[in-house]
Amino acid sequence: MKPIVVLGSGLAGYTLVRELRKLDGDIPITLVTKDSGDYYSKPTLSNAFAQNKEPGSLVLTPAKTMAEQQKFILLANTEVRAIHRAEKKLDTTACVIEYEKLVLAMGADPIRIPLQGDAANEVLSVNDLSDYARFRERLKDAESVAIMGGGLIGCEFANDLAHAGYKVSVIDPGPYPIAGLLPEEAGRQLLEPLQNIGVSWHFGKAAQRVDRSGQSFQLTLTDQTVISADVVLSAVGLRPRIQLAKDAGLSVNRGISVDERLQTSDEAIFALGDCAEINGQTMPYVLPIMHAARALSKTLGGSDAKAVFPYMPVVVKTPAHPIAVLPVPRDAPGSWKILEQGPGIKMGFFNPQDEMVGFALTGEYAKERNEMTARCAAKT
Amino acid sequence: MKVWQCVVCGFIYNEVEGLPSEGIAPGTAWADIPENWVCPDCGVAKSDFEMVEI
Numbered sequence: 001m002k003p004i005v006v007l008g009s010g011l012a013g014y015t016l017v018r019e020l021r022k023l024d025g026d027i028p029i030t031l032v033t034k035d036s037g038d039y040y041s042k043p044t045l046s047n048a049f050a051q052n053k054e055p056g057s058l059v060l061t062p063a064k065t066m067a068e069q070q071k072f073i074l075l076a077n078t079e080v081r082a083i084h085r086a087e088k089k090l091d092t093t094a095c096v097i098e099y100e101k102l103v104l105a106m107g108a109d110p111i112r113i114p115l116q117g118d119a120a121n122e123v124l125s126v127n128d129l130s131d132y133a134r135f136r137e138r139l140k141d142a143e144s145v146a147i148m149g150g151g152l153i154g155c156e157f158a159n160d161l162a163h164a165g166y167k168v169s170v171i172d173p174g175p176y177p178i179a180g181l182l183p184e185e186a187g188r189q190l191l192e193p194l195q196n197i198g199v200s201w202h203f204g205k206a207a208q209r210v211d212r213s214g215q216s217f218q219l220t221l222t223d224q225t226v227i228s229a230d231v232v233l234s235a236v237g238l239r240p241r242i243q244l245a246k247d248a249g250l251s252v253n254r255g256i257s258v259d260e261r262l263q264t265s266d267e268a269i270f271a272l273g274d275c276a277e278i279n280g281q282t283m284p285y286v287l288p289i290m291h292a293a294r295a296l297s298k299t300l301g302g303s304d305a306k307a308v309f310p311y312m313p314v315v316v317k318t319p320a321h322p323i324a325v326l327p328v329p330r331d332a333p334g335s336w337k338i339l340e341q342g343p344g345i346k347m348g349f350f351n352p353q354d355e356m357v358g359f360a361l362t363g364e365y366a367k368e369r370n371e372m373t374a375r376c377a378a379k380t
Numbered sequence: 381m382k383v384w385q386c387v388v389c390g391f392i393y394n395e396v397e398g399l400p401s402e403g404i405a406p407g408t409a410w411a412d413i414p415e416n417w418v419c420p421d422c423g424v425a426k427s428d429f430e431m432v433e434i
Contacts, residue, residue, distance in 0.1 A: 011388065015388075018387075040390075041388060041389045041390040041422075043389050043421070043422060044389060044390050058390070060385070060387070060390055286388055286389065286422045286424065287422075287424060290388065290424060315420075315421065315422070317421070370416070370418060
């Protein structure tokens with residue numbers, strides 16, 4: 001019997017394998033990954049520093065143990081060159097593999113904004129464990145870090161590094177922190193608590209140049225402000241990895257296009273996690289991946305299932321001022337209202353029927369996450 | 381008393397310490413944590429993931 005082949009060993013790939021094994025102990029599975037295949041939790045990369053975690057200690061389960069426990073064939077350090085859909089074969093750097101069903105769980109690449117200057121290629125991104133190891137190495141002799149991007153990941157890194165004693169500058173062309181998810185009043189709550197632990201904010205401008213200056217770097221911003229930093233980190237967002245799917249002629253948009261069954265335009269091929277776009281939406285967080293993986297495991301196991309997503313709040317790991325948000329789509333009709341304000345802020349997003357369909361909780365209010373999620377769920 | 385780890389995010393629950401910030405008293409066994417409890421770090425529900433004993 002030809003195996004189910006999973007491409008990718010991140011949360012998406014491994015959650016799927018785990019769920020599939022729960023349903024079926026015998027179905028052959030092959031996992032192909034371009035890294036080592038060690039299982040680690042990606043969300044911890046942006047808050048591992050304060051806990052003084054060495055990269056190796058972030059590995060929850062080594063690849064070999066995963067393969068033994070979950071009974072799959074592991075092809076680590078292997079890249080896929082092409083998908084030959086007609087023959088249901090993969091051309092990889094190790095060998096040619098036949099598949100019965102193929103699951104694309106390849107994740108996303110960090111977006112790199114074009115920069116000028118002689119140190120533009122010294123800017124780091126942290127998107128996997130080996131990036132994190134490189135980042136840790138650079139931080140050893142550093143005192144200051146400039147972070148390009150004041151979104152969720154940028155703010156988590158800012159909190160983590162400032163807490164560890166680094167002088168942190170955050171640069172973002174937007175108007176306030178985490179503007180992609182939070183309403184302005186909620187995002188602004190982060191300003192002071194992070195400033196108090198050593199973060200300086202530079203909103204409304206972008207980095208233009210990065211130049212070497214002795215042992216450190218000099219960033220020139222669009223308004224000609226100059227910031228010096230020993231390490232420059234880019235955290236401006238992720239772009240789904242779609243090239244392989246595109247080259248194979250699968251339907252792609254921003255991500256690999258799939259329906260609620262996670263099926264691509266080829267019925268033997270599925271996509272899951274950060275590389276997928278489910279009915280037009282990318283869902284790059286932990287909870288949607290868990291739900292989608294569970295549905296897909298059923299479909300692959302033979303009983304057809306659609307991914308159903310409940311209300312899934314996102315927790316921002318900024319201990320200086322905790323945040324929980326149930327985001328709403330950018331074009332959702334309705335408006336944000338302030339419900340309470342005290343140590344932090346509690347806001348709800350109300351649709352035209354005056355039903356709460358989203359929320360933003362900061363500071364002390366972040367604890368009310370479960371209760372607020374239940375309130376949103378109760379109205380339907 | 382045991383120590384458990386969330387398979388999704390690596391969050392550690394130590395039964396000895398409990399989670400006073402989430403209203404779980406020190407000494408609470410994993411089995412006695414309510415089913416509607418969610419991982420404080422990644423938000424995955426108790427019923428949705430496995431904590432592994434470490």
